[in-house]
Amino acid sequence: MKKYFLIFSLLAFCKVSAQQSSANLTLMPWPKSVEINAGQFRITSEFTVNLTGQKDDDILEEAANRFLQRINRNTLAYFKQEKIELNQSLSSSSLQIKVDQKVEPGIGLDESYQLSITDNGVHLSAPTTSGALFGLESLLQLVATDSVGFYFPAVEIKDSPRFGWRGMMLDVSRHFIPMDILKRNIDAMAVVKLNVLHLHLTDDEGFRVESKVFPKLHEKGSKGQFYTQEEIKDLVTYAKERGIMVYPEFDLPGHSTSWFAGYPELASAPGPYEPGHRYKVKEGASMQEAMQVIMKSALPTLDPSKESTFKFLDQFIEEMSSLFPSPYMHIGADENNGLAWLENPKIAAFMKQKGFENAEELQAYFVERMHEILSKHHKTTIGWEELYNADLSKEVIVQQWGAIGANRPNAMEIAQKGNKVLISKGFYLDYFLEAKAHYNNPNIPKEVHPNILGGEAALWSELVDENGFETRAWPRTAAVAERLWSPESVNDVDEMYRRLFILEDKLEENGLNHKLNSERMLSALANGQDISAALKVLTALAPARGYGRLLSQFVAAESKKYQSVPLVAIEDLVACDYKEAWVFKTNVEEYLQNRDDLVKVRLLNQLEEWNLASSKITQLITKAPNPKEFAIYADRLSKVTEIGLKSLKSNSSREQSEEWLKELKTFKQRGDKLEIQILPQIEALISAGMKN
Amino acid sequence: MKKYFLIFSLLAFCKVSAQQSSANLTLMPWPKSVEINAGQFRITSEFTVNLTGQKDDDILEEAANRFLQRINRNTLAYFKQEKIELNQSLSSSSLQIKVDQKVEPGIGLDESYQLSITDNGVHLSAPTTSGALFGLESLLQLVATDSVGFYFPAVEIKDSPRFGWRGMMLDVSRHFIPMDILKRNIDAMAVVKLNVLHLHLTDDEGFRVESKVFPKLHEKGSKGQFYTQEEIKDLVTYAKERGIMVYPEFDLPGHSTSWFAGYPELASAPGPYEPGHRYKVKEGASMQEAMQVIMKSALPTLDPSKESTFKFLDQFIEEMSSLFPSPYMHIGADENNGLAWLENPKIAAFMKQKGFENAEELQAYFVERMHEILSKHHKTTIGWEELYNADLSKEVIVQQWGAIGANRPNAMEIAQKGNKVLISKGFYLDYFLEAKAHYNNPNIPKEVHPNILGGEAALWSELVDENGFETRAWPRTAAVAERLWSPESVNDVDEMYRRLFILEDKLEENGLNHKLNSERMLSALANGQDISAALKVLTALAPARGYGRLLSQFVAAESKKYQSVPLVAIEDLVACDYKEAWVFKTNVEEYLQNRDDLVKVRLLNQLEEWNLASSKITQLITKAPNPKEFAIYADRLSKVTEIGLKSLKSNSSREQSEEWLKELKTFKQRGDKLEIQILPQIEALISAGMKN
Incomplete structure (x- = not known):
């Protein structure tokens, strides 16, 4: 926690006068426009908040109250105002918050906010609840100190995100991550204005959500480590209150061993199955032999040739659709080499009957059927980039991750051809790269395209469990968050690191355990x-x-x-x-x-x-x-x-x-x-x- | 974490030869009998466990598997044995565990165990599941290191507790303590062989458990901070699996403001009520004026003169009785000055009708009625010492805490007159005393009396919230645990501190956050x-x-x-x-x-x-x-x-x-x-x- 004296250049991207700089500001992600002025607003126990918004905007009211307690905690000012209530018309309050429209977190909202701090008071205005929540996070990050005490520096901030989809993908299958860690992770996501939590709930190693319709999924597929539906509901609410939408991934047709532990009839090859690693590499095998197994052997894969498979999935998706209110659902569709299909004569016959020439065409069929099911249950389909093909419905969102394969289109090419895209390529936290590698991710196009929705930091958990989860997730995710929120011109690595190392301490002081x-x-x-x-x-x-x-x-x-x-x-x-x-x-x-x-x-x-x-x-x-x-x-x-x-x-x-x-x-x-x-x-x- | 070279005397209470000492052993609580021998059993990846016990003793099987993973974690030995299964008859295993009787944690069990470690292997035997769990904790504490690696030192341990009731009372009302902290606390309790968690669930400041029968209790009485019934069930199971019985306290007739927020008709004075502090001290009052308020004013108190009150409580206790399977329930009954009763003419009339001369007699009536209700629902009544009177049913357990009042009998006097006693006097963690003050608690009688069941460390939470909860609870609770488990002769403060400071680091390394x-x-x-x-x-x-x-x-x-x-x-x-x-x-x-x-x-x-x-x-x-x-x-x-x-x-x-x-x-x-x-x-x- 030692302070280093750092020399850094004035940054071109923020409006600062020659005498002023961003030096004292620790905002992260950096806003679209920051004007630093002379003066400050002191934080004392007399600090009060007036909240003007739509009736029953509970998310807003609770966020404002959490804000008050977080400032209390940081400053120990012990405000006389104990609770903020919506629409009390306290015109003399120090902080005036004004919100036009009550919304729940989601994609496509106006997430902008404006923050004006002068000697006389603080004004935060936002067109939506979400914008107001982001503004409150900025305000918290602005709390500064001198020998006298705490204050907000005089600034004018006009802010809105570059991308509307700023997510984090957490693999809770390879290693189960307990709820309290997920909640702390949500707290940290909210600080850096991320708005989407993508839960990779199923994989070969574990089926992590309770199904009441098909209870053997979690009973046989999780070794006892799964989230109950009550816990999921609680998590979804917790995230929603912090401006974050949660959506689930159910990875199929590959990465699906854990499904087959309870329901082997879904698989392309007979069972029995146990949740666990799908690559059966011989002990003492060479790296080359291992790669052969990974690439060239038939792995546990769903059987899409049976109508009963889709009947099962329809019922399952129906159940999960009501558990996760988000309009998005992820079907995985990654890393299926198709060999299990080709080795099963019945599936081969089905392919012939359908006129499919190869596994890719059967994969496309599977994706199409899943898209139909999801649509029926009012969910927009998302899948990893392997699900992309020229005939893919334009309604499906493609998540780019950097799959190996010939002639894979890049994000811009997919976007230009009409599918919406999420970028995770270059945002893989489990590559153990430095924050700067993600910060200036070359896969984020410089130009804007409306079909490029944004991206997601991705933490696969083969090599991380609950012990090191926070250490791996943070603070690097903050660098991803800035890349997705801030203008393209905000790209000075040293300036990013200056703020990142301060943010990292703040996150820890407020409850995260990464250090x-x-x-x-x-x-x-x-x-x-x-x-x-x-x-x-x-x-x-x-x-x-x-x-x-x-x-x-x-x-x-x-x-x-x-x-x-x-x-x-x-x-x-x-x-x-x-x-x-x-x-x-x-x-x-x-x-x-x-x-x-x-x-x-x-x-x-x-x-x-x-x-x-x-x-x-x-x-x-x-x-x-x-x-x-x-x-x-x-x-x-x-x-x-x-x-x-x-x-x-x-x-x-x-x-x-x-x-x-x-x-x-x-x-x-x-x-x-x-x-x-x-x-x-x-x-x-x-x-x-x-x-x- | 620096190691200090410490001089300490050989301890008379353990069987050690002149050349040997307890110096290298960090057992806490210290066992009844420890014989240290030459030799050791090395821990390598070949270490295996054979478990012999009663069919379906899931608590035992899960504890053994947790033990295996905890040793894995401490030693990074990465055992070849991945899972221990009950009754596999692996006679060549390194650790042989043998348990005669399958039990769930409770009071009055045989909690003894024997541990024998030689160069050739480790044997743990116990008459009950609970004893085996305690033995596994001792074995974990015995893990030692040298430059070669990890080992168990050769010892013969015969151990059993001095008191059967070794508890921890947590006030989750004054400040709500989240579930993950309670679970970490249970983990730590298990390490020091505590077997009872007493949850003080209701007080003026908050009603912390969901009631489906009377939902306004938690809805109006908790400011949104309560445990759902699902969470309580989960906690009770979690504790049970770790050898700990959970029982609830519903504090009445005083300390009950939070009940009246939803159900003011239960109170002796008209509402409205809000959960919060019951002492209404004027701002700027002197300490003396404040004491007057505390002692001499009518405080929110249950109305025991109405039959409807007991009808309500009967239904409520019925609901809670099935939620908490423990045969014990605590009714509080502390710090009621009776003034609210005397000020209400209807209650005064009721007292006259019943022939009660003072509030104490009405309090005794209330306790009697509650005892009837609890008995009907198969619960043994526990109350704080103010519920004690000469006519109190001998079935009621009295918890001594050191209430102010003339001629209060001490624990031994109560025991001798026939009521069972729990001692919390001298175990108040919120007095902020050193561990040694609790360690040699003068309120624990030197002689044994069968009616003195044991005691409970008590952490009231007016001055502690989730931020400092672990810092206040630990490591001092370990000193209380040793006082309740170890023989009276184990009382060397320096030797206790030597082990306490090692234990404190181990607790932290295994997940607690007190430091x-x-x-x-x-x-x-x-x-x-x-x-x-x-x-x-x-x-x-x-x-x-x-x-x-x-x-x-x-x-x-x-x-x-x-x-x-x-x-x-x-x-x-x-x-x-x-x-x-x-x-x-x-x-x-x-x-x-x-x-x-x-x-x-x-x-x-x-x-x-x-x-x-x-x-x-x-x-x-x-x-x-x-x-x-x-x-x-x-x-x-x-x-x-x-x-x-x-x-x-x-x-x-x-x-x-x-x-x-x-x-x-x-x-x-x-x-x-x-x-x-x-x-x-x-x-x-x-x-x-x-x-x-």
């Missing part, structure tokens, strides 16, 4: 010993980026039980971004530009601190058996920082530099669970310090 | 600044002990809304015990005995660290308005440690010493929110260093 859970896991690994050195070492590391670890899970023997062992090892707790590493990176960049001695001192200090901390890990592991693997990376960090220090302290010969660069390459290896996050900067320092 | 939430609140107060100095300062402080703060709440203007403001100030996050303060205390004691220079150095170091940290708080508050009050105590600590350092460094004159002692007295004042925890030790150092 605390990481610390908790580290404490457990350290077996009661002081973890400060280990915490320091972590700030120069990162999880190995990409899907390498996931793929090695598929082939490793332990893959078969990856669902049942707690994910609390060092690779589960290391964060994807650390402020310290980012500060180091900006210092290196600055130093390489101007060779400032003061900056050099800062770099030396950082490297020495990391070096010292990494040397202490050897001691730690004598009393704690588990962080032994961590010690390997600490040792690498020790060597990396030593090289960095030597390189910084004196220009070195070309031979020496090349030797160092060669050594550095050995610190990143195939199969690593962690990476040295500061490695590229050390390489840059060496290259720059190299004598010609 | 993390405190850190979270401090981070919020610090407004993004480094909190390490503030954390250090805290370790020499404590909340002001006793009920001073509670009483000042009643008179302060803010008392009226104490329910609606978040309790996240410095006094809410400071813990009641800190390891650093305890180490300092033991160092001072050692130093005063032997004047060892090495110990003196340790003391000087500690004082200098505190002194340095406290000087940094001035800096902190320039950027954070809220910890200003904290700075007052930091300043005191700075002065106290300065005096301590001076006194330690050289013997001082009598005048100087007396002047210091006089100055120290100014650092503890009426109305303080915090205390300097190390003050008595500094005083002792000065007194000892004083020249004659």
Whole structure:
């Protein structure tokens, strides 16, 4: 929580005078238009709120009251006003909120708001309830302090989102995520103005929602870990009150083993089935053999050749349609290689009868039938990009994720051909990338197209369970949220990180556990010993980026039980971004530009601190058996920082530099669970310090 | 999490040879009999469990599987055995568990177990399911490490509790405590072998359970914060699976404002009523005036003169009896001054008609009627000690808490006269006392009496909400648990603290948030600044002990809304015990005995660290308005440690010493929110260093 003095450039995209900057504002996502003025409105116990809106706008009234208590909590001002009631006409109130139209969260609403803060008071106006909720979040983020106390700085904000669909896709199937975590996640989503929660409720590994019509779905398909219908209703309401629409995904025809545990008659191949991983890789198989299994074997798949299958699905979708009031429903339709269909003679006969030449055509048929069923139950169909084909109904929304396959159209191409699109490609949190990778996601087109609705951050949960869920989800999702909300011109990575690291602390102070859970896991690994050195070492590391670890899970023997062992090892707790590493990176960049001695001192200090901390890990592991693997990376960090220090302290010969660069390459290896996050900067320092 | 080297005496109560000690064992509560042997059983991925018990003992089977995953989590051994199934006759398993009788948690069970660990394996046997669950908790606490890995040390344990009723009373009315916190609390209770959760569900401030028969109870009485019946069922099951019985309290005839919000006809005085504080103290009233209100005014009270009241209660108790399967139910019956009855002419007439001479007799009548109703619904009545009178049915259980009143019998007197007794006097966690005060609670009689069932730690929630709930409940409840479980001879405070501070970290590593939430609140107060100095300062402080703060709440203007403001100030996050303060205390004691220079150095170091940290708080508050009050105590600590350092460094004159002692007295004042925890030790150092 140390404050660093940061140099950053004035940003072109906000209206600031030469003397003013966004420096003191921690808004995230950054608004469309911000005008910073002189002055401020002080927050005291006399602060009051007047709320003008449509009759019975309970969402608005409750949000305003939560806002009041959250400010109370942040400022300890203990307002005299205990409760805000709608339409009390308190014209002298400090904060005047005015909302024209009562709405429930959804897509296609006017989500704009205007915020005006002067010495005399605060005005928030919004055409809809949703806009007002976003405005209240901005107002909370504006709370500032000085030695006197708390205040709102004088600003004029006019804000509205770039995209109307700003979502988060959570896979609660591979690992079940308890309700309290989902609720904390919703709280955090609301802070960054996300408006859609997409629950991936079913997959091979688990069927996570209670069905009263087909109870064997959750009874046999979940190993006891599912949400009751009461819990779902409660969650949907909780989200709605915070401006977020929840919609479900029921992934078919592949990714469906858990359905077949209770209803094997739905499958293309006879049972019995158990919820669990669909890839049956032999113990000790090579990576290549494993890929063969994944790509070339018949996997559990729904049988679309039987009419009874669709009768079942019709009844099931009917039940779920009333449980989830959202007008959207997701049918999955991803990663079906079709081999199970081709291997079943009855299905082959059905295809022949229908004139389908290949599995793709049967998949298209399945999608069409599902779309019919969903339409009947007043739901708009969404599916992953594999469901896209030239004949796909224009009513179906396509969610792009980056599926492997020849000639896949990009989002803009799909949009131009007439289907609406959601973008998740480039927003996969389980790739363990830095926030900046998602922030400037190249898959988000620069130009606007009305069919590109927006996107969703996606957290698949093969490698995350309830222990590390928050650590993986946040704060990176905030970078996705800004990409989807803010204008395209808001794209300065350093300025994003400045605000992200402040937001991350605020989220934690308000209840999220992304850093605390990481610390908790580290404490457990350290077996009661002081973890400060280990915490320091972590700030120069990162999880190995990409899907390498996931793929090695598929082939490793332990893959078969990856669902049942707690994910609390060092690779589960290391964060994807650390402020310290980012500060180091900006210092290196600055130093390489101007060779400032003061900056050099800062770099030396950082490297020495990391070096010292990494040397202490050897001691730690004598009393704690588990962080032994961590010690390997600490040792690498020790060597990396030593090289960095030597390189910084004196220009070195070309031979020496090349030797160092060669050594550095050995610190990143195939199969690593962690990476040295500061490695590229050390390489840059060496290259720059190299004598010609 | 630093490890301190601690000197402690061998304990007489456990069977240890001269070379062995309990030093490496962190069992808490300490067992009845522990024999430590040479050897160990190593925990590897080959570890397996064989479970022999009664058919369909699901509680046992699930507990064994949770045990397996908890060991997995602690050791990252990733056992090959994925699941334990009952009665598989795996005779070669590492851990053999044998249970004779299948039971659900309750009172009067045989809760004993035996644990035998040798180089060859681990044997756990218990006559009942409950005993086996306790044995598994002991086994988990025995997991030890060395540089090689994890192991169970060779021990022979024969264990059974001193008292059969080991409970925790949680007030969820004054502040609503969410379900996830209650569940984490149950997890922690199970670790320390508590077996009863007493939920204080109703009070003036809130009616916290859904009633389908009288829905206005929760609708009007809870401000929307109540548990649904589904949630209660889920909680009861969750607790049952962890060896804990849940029973409810419906507090009547006083403490009942929230009932009258929906059903004013139940009250002795006409409404309308709103859930909230029953003491209507004028703003700016003196403490004396406030006490007058509390003691001498008519407070909201149930009307027991109408037969309709009992008809209502009969139906309500019937509904709750099926919701809570426990055979016990608590009716409160505390703190009724009877004035509301005397002021109502109809009630006065009823008393006259019945021949009741005073409110006490009407109270006895009320208790008798309630006891009849509860008996009809197969519940044993429990009430706070004010319900006790000479004619009270011997079936009623009396819960002693330390009510003010003339000639109140103590627990042993009540027991000897024939009523069963639960002791909460001396176990009030909301007095903010140190663990040791509860550990050697003088209200627990030394001798055993069969009518003394046991006791309950009690956490009233006027001054604690969801933010600080875990910080207030833990780890002190573990000291209460040991008092109720372990033999009377287990009473060494230093040895208790040694294990308590280890247990506290383990609880946190396994999911509890008592330290993390405190850190979270401090981070919020610090407004993004480094909190390490503030954390250090805290370790020499404590909340002001006793009920001073509670009483000042009643008179302060803010008392009226104490329910609606978040309790996240410095006094809410400071813990009641800190390891650093305890180490300092033991160092001072050692130093005063032997004047060892090495110990003196340790003391000087500690004082200098505190002194340095406290000087940094001035800096902190320039950027954070809220910890200003904290700075007052930091300043005191700075002065106290300065005096301590001076006194330690050289013997001082009598005048100087007396002047210091006089100055120290100014650092503890009426109305303080915090205390300097190390003050008595500094005083002792000065007194000892004083020249004659």
